[in-house]
Structures are given as structure tokens and as C-alpha cells.
Amino acid sequence: MQSKTPRRPGELVFNLFVIAASLFLFYSAYGIAGFDALSSAGAIPMMTTALMALCGVLILRENLRKSPNTAEKIERDILPIPVIVTIIAITAYALLLKPLGFIPTSFLFLLGLMKLFSGRSWVFSVAAAAGSVALIYVIFRLIFTVLMPQGVVPESEILAAIGHLFGGAK
Amino acid sequence: MMDVINNFLIPFLDLKLLSLVALGTFAGIYIGAIPGLSVTMAVSILISFTFSWDVLPAISLMIGIYMGGVYGGSRTAILLNIPGAPSAIATALDGFPMAQRGEAGEAIGITTVMSFFGGLVGIIVLAAAAPSVSAFAIRFQPRDYMLLAVLGILLVGSLSGDSLVKGVFAGAMGLMIGSIGLDPLTMDQRFTFGSTAMMGGISFIAVMIGMFGVSEALIQLHSMKTPGVKQVINRIVPSFGTIRKYLPLSLQSSAIGVIIGALPGTGGDIAALMAYDHAKRVTKNPEVPFGKGAREGLVAPETANNAAVGGAFIPMMTLGIPGDSVTAIMIGALFIHGLHPGPMLMVEQPHMFWFIVGCLTLANVFMLIFGLTGIKIFVKVVEMPRTVLIPLILLLSIVGAYAVNNSLTDVYWMLGFGVLGYFMRLYGYSLGPVILGVILSRLLDDNWRRAIISDQESLPRLMHGIVTSPLSLTLFLAVIFIFVSKTPLWAMIKRGRA
Amino acid sequence: MIRKLLGATLALGLTTLPALAEYPEKEIQGIIQWGAGGSTDTVMRAVTPHAEKALGGTIVMQNVTGGVGAIALNQVANGDADGYQILFGAENPLLYKVMALGDKDYSDFTPINILARGIPILVARPDAPFNTYPEMIAYINAHPKDVKFGSTGPGGLPSVVTAMINQKTPIDVTFVPYDGDGPALTALQGGAIDVMPAVLGAAVEGIKGGTMKTIALFDTEASSALPDAPTIVSTNPEFGDLLPWGPFFGVFVKKGTPDDIVAKLTAAYAEGAKAEDFLALMDGRGFKMMNISGDEAQAFLAKWQSTTAWLVQDAGLTKASPADFGIPKP
Incomplete structure (x- = not known):
């Protein structure tokens, strides 16, 4: 999915934050029950957090391909x-x-x-x-x-x- | 037969009951419209309030509130892009864009008529086929609920907006949020980081208010100085032609609503989202694209969530099993008033069944009346200056989040998710999938585990169970079909054929 | 309600404080540990209006759910001991310490009234290939792992009843977890599970309607709500030393609440629990009325905690030993 829209200010930072948070949550999900059983309380949380991290990386790849938007300023358009x-x-x-x-x-x-x-x-x-x-x-x-x-x-x-x-x- | 008609007509002929249903419906619309005030909450307060009343007036008032409340959630969804209740999330997707074009009056008109229609279908199914529908609903096994949840999760495809990856991320995040807290099945703590306050999980309503209410208010701060959109309100009641045009879609959506409503453990919120997805799939050429103000996007969820009301009463009246959280409280209320809801209720006290059907019908009529009147005052809200409206929305959001559990923690969560939602919106993540994930999280997680435990932790045994049960197999094929039709694979197959 | 609204508009205009009156001089906040529509909720909402009448005050009821009730318990325990916050709870807090769900339990509270006790009952789907408890055990032994028992997580009633069964007649079955006995009984009627230990009140209408059948009543005597249900001791007398046992409902205030307030509340709830329609409700739902307070209630709580905590400890379900918290072995 190649989008032509330029990257907004702060988007990369948010993206990296998303990836870091997902990895941390995955680690925490692993701590619930490890790879104990298919039915363990940690099974679905591990799956969802892994998916979050994976999507985060895919979004990052997409983001790196975009050129930064120079017309927008963080103090005016984001915060x-x-x-x-x-x-x-x-x-x-x-x-x-x-x-x-x-x-x-x-x-x-x-x-x-x-x-x-x-x-x-x-x-x-x-x-x-x-x-x-x-x-x-x-x-x-x-x-x-x-x-x-x-x-x-x-x-x-x-x-x-x-x-x-x-x-x-x- | 005379008996049936007599009992059905009780609420219509008794002036006191009639006015209680009316009052309930009227109040329900406002309760539904205010995020943070829920029908569940209102009905449980009514239990204490109506404690010394007779059972008939108490039930009349509760049913009015239930019917009105399910409908009322659409108001704020259309006017402010803030769904008043989870079942109105899908309504905001196309309702708010309509209001932005000055068509709020028309949107509310369609919503009201379609809610009435959906409610009516739900009631008819309840009256005509309650025992057989509940016999069907109760046969759902854990693996069927799991497949249903997977089917629901595939809706992410419809709710993602421009970027599918971002939508999938948001959906996974929602599933994660839904699993926070003490796992009720094993008492394991998930993502609680040792905090007692986190053991109860994050209130779903706090997430919803934050993601929709607060983040929407923050976004609107960017364009604070632009005046509110002037609303044209000359045609509120949709023409007969319009209604006839959407008849097939609203019938299909009602069917989705009744069945999802009748299943214990799923309710109007999931029904509305599924119906929205269905509308998107069957509508080939909408006049306006979905997400930009398609009328089909209003018709489907609004018929479905009101049809789910009648659906929720089906297992309650036939088996004493609640179809959703509101009917769960009503079962408690019936007990307090000395009745015994259960499989014998229909046998021992059939008059109660017909009385409830009568109340529902009446509440549905009042919903239509109250819904179509007073729209002019309601849409004035959108025309209010934003500089006054935004602080007010924020205060209502805070109070609403606090009210869910009387806890300040929920206010912090609301703020946290509000800020997170704000950034997600700015960077092109749609928020619908987050809420979808939260709604479906427990359904998926619990039933996956039940299913795999029932089959002694063996995937082959689970698969065998799925292909040998007609119901599971149907659901499984639906999952495969929707998954394939939403991925590039489908386009390839189509191109190959052409 | 109109009076209240009038009051409010006037209140905004008032500036002087009214003279302090006797307890209760303002609304009392009642915190219910479980969600709306649950059995704790129903029982508490049914008795409180009667108690309000006896007390001459208003009790505003709220459901504070989550963490098997721990969130509600902590909220009241962290509030003031002034009698303006009441906890409406069930038996669960007595196991919080051993289940590592918190460091507070009812020892931080003064019981106002232990209202009633539920009776456990073992039910099966109507077409299950056994009708009595010995038949069920025989079938399970012949078909290990085949029979599916519903459960509601360690510490809940089904886990305790199962611990009792395992102590006396060890069984090898598959446990399918549900998040409450309501959903589990629904699953039982749909055939997703075969047997469910539940509280009588939740099952009684289903049994009467034929959507489930009784295997055994886990009590020493028959119940008036279901006189035909056989007790477990009639077929397996060895269960006698563990019974009677059952989940209970109680009204509590934080420890340290002034004695006169405790006395007033105790009198109010003792009076409220005698109301005829409340008794009828409890009887119909198969609860055994207790209506005890003071030392009697304290003794009941201590005994309950000791029996149950050690039972689940021996079943290997706990996260910490009851001995660590000074809970004596029965």
C-alpha cells in the first residue's frame, strides 16, 4: 500500500513509541504464563501484542518511504x-x-x-x-x-x- | 387467544402504564444520548426506586428506558461524533459526516424510522418464534462463539479507513486492552503490573469516552473559530420511497440484530457493527461512499441494534437466561417482585410474556414519536459555538467516565486514551477497530480457551468438531469467505476469471 | 424525585450549614461488590429498602465491580470509618490472601449482618448418562477425561465443591472455565458442559423447567425450594464432615466505625432481613436465611475462612498457604 501523503511532523516518534510499547506489552504478556498451553491466560494476549508489534514495524517501513511534510509545523498542526x-x-x-x-x-x-x-x-x-x-x-x-x-x-x-x-x- | 390480546393490550389501555412507558422511553433517549449514562445503570437504579411498586408499572418503566436508550445513543453519534453508547459506534461513521454537511435532521429522521422498524421486527420475532429462536441460540458451543468473534474481528477490514495495517494495529490494541485485568477464568493477572486498581481491567466505557469524546474534542480545538454547521431541517421524516429503497437492507440487518441479540453474551453493539459491515458488502453503488455519509451506513446499524432488544428478551422470557446486561437486571427485578423467570415462566405466567411484548411495542411507538419531534432543538447543539460546546463535552466526558465505577482511575484512563486517540487520529489510524477489539476481546479469548480445553488441548480434535457440526461449519466457511474476499487473494481470483 | 429536585435548587442558594443531626445525617453510600443483576446485587437491593425504613436514612447503592470484588473492598477499606460507606459483599474476600488478590479481607471490617447462605448443588444436563452421584462417579471412572465439568476459576464455589469431591471421591474430568455460574449453566443447557457445581438459587428454575437435572444437593438437609433433590450425605455420608458449607452474603462497615453507628446499622438490617417479601424472595431462590451479627457473625466468618482456605490449599489451587496469614487449620 504505497500512499503519496507526506509524513506528518512527529509521526516517526509516535511510530517508534508504538513499537516500543508493543514490545514491552509482548514481554509482559509472555510473563503471564509463558508458552504454557494453548489454553493459557497468556495465549491470546501474546498473539495480540505480537501482532501489534508486527504492524508497528510494517507502518514504520511505510513511514520511512514517505517524505517529511515541510508545510506543517508541530506547534501549529500537531500540538x-x-x-x-x-x-x-x-x-x-x-x-x-x-x-x-x-x-x-x-x-x-x-x-x-x-x-x-x-x-x-x-x-x-x-x-x-x-x-x-x-x-x-x-x-x-x-x-x-x-x-x-x-x-x-x-x-x-x-x-x-x-x-x-x-x-x-x- | 383472547387472553393473549388482552394481556398484550394492558399497557395500551391503562393510562398509568401508558404514561410510564412514555416517560421511560423519553428518559431513555436522553440517557442513551449522554456518554457515561447507560441503560444498564439506569435500570439498576430503577430496581431500588420501583421496589415498592407493583411489578407491572416497574417493568413498563424499565422497558421504556431500554428501548429509548438503545436508540438515544445515535443522537450524539450523529451530532457530535461521540457515540452515547457502544451500540451507536457504527452510527457515527456515516451519521457525523452527514451532520457536517448540514443534513443532521435527515440523518436523525432515517435513524429514527429505521430504529422503529428494527425494533418492530425484533418484537415480532419475539412474539412469534421465541421458543425456537432460543432453542437455536442455546446450541451455540464455545467454538461457535469463538468463530463468531473471529467473524467480528474481520470487520476491522471495513472500519480501517485508508490504511489496513494501521487498522489491524488498532484492532489488536483493542483486543489487548480488553484482556487487561484479572482473568476471570484462571485468576491470573494480565498487564496489571501488580496494581490492585488494574485488577478490574480498564472500563470499556472510559476507553470509549476517551477515544471518541475527548480525542474528538481535542481535534475540534484545531478549528475552534469556525462556526458550527448550519443545519437544514426541512425534511425529517424520510419519504416512503426512501424507506422502500432500504427495505431489503433493513430486513437483513434486523435478522442480524435479532440473532446476535438472542445469543447470550453478545448484544446490540456487536450486532450494529456486523450489520454495518454487511451493508458495506451488499451495497454495490452507494450514492455517497461509506464513511462519508452513506445512508446505508445509518440504516444497517440502527435497525440491527433496536432489533437486538427484542432478541435479548427471547432467552430471558423462554429460559430465564439473560440476552444482555439489561435483561440480566430485569431478571433480578422479576425475582424481587416475586416472579420466577426461568423455563416455567412462559408456562406458569404466559400473561407476563404478552404484557412485556405489549410494553415493547408501545415503547417502540413512543420512540418513533419522541424521536421525530424535537429534532429542531436537538440539532441546535451542533450550531452552538464550539468555544462553549467543547469545554462542556469535556466536562460531560469526565463526569461520565467517573460515573461508570465512581472511580478517578477511570478519569485518568479516559484522559490517557483521549490523548492516545488524538495522536492516532492525527496520524491516520482509525479508532473504530480499537473499540471493536475491546468489545470482542473477552468473547474471543474466553471461548477460544473453552473450546480448546473442551477438546483436551488438541487442535485436530477442535477442527474435527468444527467440520462435523453444521452450525460451526457454516460459521467457519463465513470466516474463510470474508477473509478471502477482503484480502488481495480475492482480487487475484477475480482477475484470473475475467 | 420532585422533592429532591426542589431541594437541589434551594441547596445552591443556601449558605449556612444546618445543625448537626444524629446518624445518619446524610446519604449513606452502599458499595455492592458484584455487578448489576447478579445474586449479591439482587439480594442487597431487595433487603436495603427495608433496612432504610428501619434506619430512617437513605442508602445509595452502587456496583463497584472487578478483581473478584477486591476493588470494592479496597475502596471501602480505604475510606473513612464513619458509617457512611457500607460494603455489600459475598464470601470471596476471605480467600483474597491465599489467592494473592490483596492484603485485605473481612478482618479489616465489622460485620453488620450475615444475611444468608447459598446451598451448593451439583446439576447435569438432562440427557447426561447418569442420574445420581454414585452413578456419576462410576461413569467418570469408566470414561476418564470425557465428562466436562464447568468451573469459575480457583476460589469460586465450583472450585471448592470440586475440591470437596476430589478429597472424598477423586475424579478425572475436564474442567471448562466460565466467568460465573450463570453463563456456565447456560452452557450446560446447550450441552457444552455436562456437569456444573452451582448455587441452588441459580439452578432452581432450570431444574423445575427440566432444562437440567439434580445430581446431588451439597448440604446435610433437604431444601424447601427443591424438596425432592437428594442430599449428598444420603448417598455418600463421608461428605458430612465438610458440610454445611456455602457462599454467603453480608453487610460490612470498616473496622473502627463508632459502636453506636454499628449498633444502629445492625438493628436496621436485622429488622430489614425479617421483612416478609424479602424472606419469600430468599426462600424462592433457595438461600438459607442466617441473619446473624456481632460475635456470632465473627465466629462464622473465622470458621468459614479456615475450612475453605485449607480445602483449596489441599487441592493445590492457592498461591500462598493459609498458614502464612495465621489462618488456623480446621
Whole structure:
């Protein structure tokens, strides 16, 4: 399969990463049960990881035949700033979720990204973020009773107190 | 006979049951549409919620949610390229390109009508032939499931996009991801690197949300400033001619859906992908190529996954064996309400069977009604500014991944697979095969091992078993045929003849 | 639900904390070790609404699956011992240490209630060429490796029952692994396997419907759910010293939870487990009610662990010896 499309920036690095990861996983699959039996827990994992490594090498061969694309730049076409910022923001979200709790973390996450991307006014961003968090909270926490980490806002106590106010003890 | 009709009509005539089915279907569409909220989850919450109710209202609500939920997954697949549920993965392949051309309304219209049609076929088969279909489904041996899984894996060929090697890589990666965790058959740890958190494996939903939701959002960040696509929504309901044109394909897809749905251990997700592949094979000259917005690519998976609903009820009602995870929970619900689902249910309580058939029919009708109304509001989502939509999609993805198992680990996995998926997209790897691999991993692995153990670790004995059983032989020949037809070998044979 | 929604909208506007009330002052999180639709899930979802009523609080149930339940167990064990996280579990954690699945088990928990125990039963496909336990053993001895037994991995009920069989009447059969007794019983009905050790509840409807047949009930007395099923001790009395044995369902909180909270929960579940429709459900599914707590439950857990861990150890299925963890030999 000879494709005429040029090689994108970083493609070789990704390709080598794929091969290295596949080989490592193959080694790990071998460690499950070795060449013990056709029915062993490691048989199919060894087959799949070997196939991954093989495909990785075939892709590499194809890639080496292509000429690099000089029109594309890694900082513009592969990893532009918004993508990096978003990846960092999601990581920060995961790190802050436990200590800070669902409501503040989600609000800050949405506010930050919306403000940064849209460049609209603070009033707009705050309103959009708060509205979205409220909607998600109602759907996930109240209707589907998914217990999100509560953090600094004592929401369960508030909910319980309100429940008592309205219905008395159930 | 009067009895049958009476029980069938119960949900239609009782205003309370009627509104519960309607409510369930309506809620189901939204549950299905939001990645991370699943029908399985909703139905198990309903068990506690409807605990003190009578059995009939509880079942009505659950069936509504099930029917609506299977259909709802297509919404976000078409509008955002993020399947709301695994069974809508194939729908995104041609649905999203249509939305990008401003044809979201038409895509949703076709999807809705075809889902209704598929649902109807499933229900008819359930009502007319449940005992014989389940007798057939139960005869599937481990080697047959293994061959079925191999047949499924060959779909990689249809899902690979431009590069087959990259598609095969992605498929193998999916199979690998599916085997991570504690092997339930031997308690061996696979790819866990000694971590307890890894023992449960990687949540399939976290992989799906990461690969489709997060990576799609990251890709769209490149073109953030382009406004959303203006949608033309003047013809939503497809014309009679359109429906008639796709009738043969939708009938075939429904058949695939019912059978795959009725097999214990396989469900709507595999059925939809198989039907998509089937459509690609039988459609000689699509108006628009597959992957670019072919209507056939919507018709096949959407009829199949809704036909699988009726299919899943077949072993449940006749044998007490769940056809998928949702019917497994419903069996639990029937027990809690004092019924005994099993081979005797149809004998001792036939009214329950006809009541469920009635509920399914009603839910199917409501799905059509709710599906065809309110599309205008729904497609507004695509017209929203991306600068607001993308952060919202990301937050929903995070919450959805968290909700599956209440675990932050899943959020990290979602992010990891999101970034990996992002690079894979940039470098021309299609992601469909990854998900296909994850779905089929256990089916292939477990049944391969069962099959070879049953034949005392001997390949010749296994082959002998395959060629002497008509069912296995048929599946085996199908595998060979599809494999050959997708490799250069076929082209050579054809050229030789011409 | 409408009340809850109203509450939520108001909650966002509230700024002051309400005065602290008595336990439970907020929702309690209930973690179920097994997936939705499984027997642990069904039993726990059936008893909890009754316990909630007795407790005067809300318990939000969640399924946390994976690692034969180890993930759920660790989640609760790593949380606070404040009574706001309850573990709904089955017997498996008592074998985690010997199966090298984790370093925590129920010794890190306080039992609230051991609700019930399942009864193992040996079933076969209806056209299998034997009808009783001695006939089955005779057939297996005449046809070594031919008979296919279903199994669910080392440590599960089938492996323990098989270990019992091998200890008393050694057999040479082929074990085909399944990931639960549900799928294995499905395979049995399709003829993929011949014999399956299962829990009575999972097999009872199939037996009544004639899609499988009983070989022997692994208990010392007949069950009310299936009065005609012969017990193993009626044909092979040597099994008597291993029985009664069975998987169980229990409600646990982390060790160190304040005594008054443990007492409240214990009272609530003891009350909930007496509810009539729950008893009917358990009876219909062939579970034996236990409803024990406190020292009685502790003693039951210790005895169960010692019997089972050594049984699987002697069968060569363990990854570490029970002796390493101070589990006494029965």
C-alpha cells in the first residue's frame, strides 16, 4: 500500500513509541504464563501484542518511504496551545476533584476553558459555566445518584437538611 | 387467544402504564444520548426506586428506558461524533459526516424510522418464534462463539479507513486492552503490573469516552473559530420511497440484530457493527461512499441494534437466561417482585410474556414519536459555538467516565486514551477497530480457551468438531469467505476469471 | 424525585450549614461488590429498602465491580470509618490472601449482618448418562477425561465443591472455565458442559423447567425450594464432615466505625432481613436465611475462612498457604 501523503511532523516518534510499547506489552504478556498451553491466560494476549508489534514495524517501513511534510509545523498542526492547555486542564481537574469537590472544580474548569477559548465577557462565561454545572449536577447527582466527591461544599448535609424541611423524616 | 390480546393490550389501555412507558422511553433517549449514562445503570437504579411498586408499572418503566436508550445513543453519534453508547459506534461513521454537511435532521429522521422498524421486527420475532429462536441460540458451543468473534474481528477490514495495517494495529490494541485485568477464568493477572486498581481491567466505557469524546474534542480545538454547521431541517421524516429503497437492507440487518441479540453474551453493539459491515458488502453503488455519509451506513446499524432488544428478551422470557446486561437486571427485578423467570415462566405466567411484548411495542411507538419531534432543538447543539460546546463535552466526558465505577482511575484512563486517540487520529489510524477489539476481546479469548480445553488441548480434535457440526461449519466457511474476499487473494481470483 | 429536585435548587442558594443531626445525617453510600443483576446485587437491593425504613436514612447503592470484588473492598477499606460507606459483599474476600488478590479481607471490617447462605448443588444436563452421584462417579471412572465439568476459576464455589469431591471421591474430568455460574449453566443447557457445581438459587428454575437435572444437593438437609433433590450425605455420608458449607452474603462497615453507628446499622438490617417479601424472595431462590451479627457473625466468618482456605490449599489451587496469614487449620 504505497500512499503519496507526506509524513506528518512527529509521526516517526509516535511510530517508534508504538513499537516500543508493543514490545514491552509482548514481554509482559509472555510473563503471564509463558508458552504454557494453548489454553493459557497468556495465549491470546501474546498473539495480540505480537501482532501489534508486527504492524508497528510494517507502518514504520511505510513511514520511512514517505517524505517529511515541510508545510506543517508541530506547534501549529500537531500540538497547538489550546490542545496542551486542555490536556493540562483535565489533569488538574482529576487532581483537584477529591480535595476541592465536584461543584467548585467543575465550575473552575468550565469557566477557565470557556473564558480562554471564547474570549467573551466574564459575565457570559460565569453564567454559562454555572448553568452547565447546575444542569450536570441535577442529572448525575440527583437523578442518577452518582456520588461525586463532595470536597469543601457540604452538599449531602445540605440536601439532607432540605429533605427534612420538605418531607420530614422519611 | 383472547387472553393473549388482552394481556398484550394492558399497557395500551391503562393510562398509568401508558404514561410510564412514555416517560421511560423519553428518559431513555436522553440517557442513551449522554456518554457515561447507560441503560444498564439506569435500570439498576430503577430496581431500588420501583421496589415498592407493583411489578407491572416497574417493568413498563424499565422497558421504556431500554428501548429509548438503545436508540438515544445515535443522537450524539450523529451530532457530535461521540457515540452515547457502544451500540451507536457504527452510527457515527456515516451519521457525523452527514451532520457536517448540514443534513443532521435527515440523518436523525432515517435513524429514527429505521430504529422503529428494527425494533418492530425484533418484537415480532419475539412474539412469534421465541421458543425456537432460543432453542437455536442455546446450541451455540464455545467454538461457535469463538468463530463468531473471529467473524467480528474481520470487520476491522471495513472500519480501517485508508490504511489496513494501521487498522489491524488498532484492532489488536483493542483486543489487548480488553484482556487487561484479572482473568476471570484462571485468576491470573494480565498487564496489571501488580496494581490492585488494574485488577478490574480498564472500563470499556472510559476507553470509549476517551477515544471518541475527548480525542474528538481535542481535534475540534484545531478549528475552534469556525462556526458550527448550519443545519437544514426541512425534511425529517424520510419519504416512503426512501424507506422502500432500504427495505431489503433493513430486513437483513434486523435478522442480524435479532440473532446476535438472542445469543447470550453478545448484544446490540456487536450486532450494529456486523450489520454495518454487511451493508458495506451488499451495497454495490452507494450514492455517497461509506464513511462519508452513506445512508446505508445509518440504516444497517440502527435497525440491527433496536432489533437486538427484542432478541435479548427471547432467552430471558423462554429460559430465564439473560440476552444482555439489561435483561440480566430485569431478571433480578422479576425475582424481587416475586416472579420466577426461568423455563416455567412462559408456562406458569404466559400473561407476563404478552404484557412485556405489549410494553415493547408501545415503547417502540413512543420512540418513533419522541424521536421525530424535537429534532429542531436537538440539532441546535451542533450550531452552538464550539468555544462553549467543547469545554462542556469535556466536562460531560469526565463526569461520565467517573460515573461508570465512581472511580478517578477511570478519569485518568479516559484522559490517557483521549490523548492516545488524538495522536492516532492525527496520524491516520482509525479508532473504530480499537473499540471493536475491546468489545470482542473477552468473547474471543474466553471461548477460544473453552473450546480448546473442551477438546483436551488438541487442535485436530477442535477442527474435527468444527467440520462435523453444521452450525460451526457454516460459521467457519463465513470466516474463510470474508477473509478471502477482503484480502488481495480475492482480487487475484477475480482477475484470473475475467 | 420532585422533592429532591426542589431541594437541589434551594441547596445552591443556601449558605449556612444546618445543625448537626444524629446518624445518619446524610446519604449513606452502599458499595455492592458484584455487578448489576447478579445474586449479591439482587439480594442487597431487595433487603436495603427495608433496612432504610428501619434506619430512617437513605442508602445509595452502587456496583463497584472487578478483581473478584477486591476493588470494592479496597475502596471501602480505604475510606473513612464513619458509617457512611457500607460494603455489600459475598464470601470471596476471605480467600483474597491465599489467592494473592490483596492484603485485605473481612478482618479489616465489622460485620453488620450475615444475611444468608447459598446451598451448593451439583446439576447435569438432562440427557447426561447418569442420574445420581454414585452413578456419576462410576461413569467418570469408566470414561476418564470425557465428562466436562464447568468451573469459575480457583476460589469460586465450583472450585471448592470440586475440591470437596476430589478429597472424598477423586475424579478425572475436564474442567471448562466460565466467568460465573450463570453463563456456565447456560452452557450446560446447550450441552457444552455436562456437569456444573452451582448455587441452588441459580439452578432452581432450570431444574423445575427440566432444562437440567439434580445430581446431588451439597448440604446435610433437604431444601424447601427443591424438596425432592437428594442430599449428598444420603448417598455418600463421608461428605458430612465438610458440610454445611456455602457462599454467603453480608453487610460490612470498616473496622473502627463508632459502636453506636454499628449498633444502629445492625438493628436496621436485622429488622430489614425479617421483612416478609424479602424472606419469600430468599426462600424462592433457595438461600438459607442466617441473619446473624456481632460475635456470632465473627465466629462464622473465622470458621468459614479456615475450612475453605485449607480445602483449596489441599487441592493445590492457592498461591500462598493459609498458614502464612495465621489462618488456623480446621
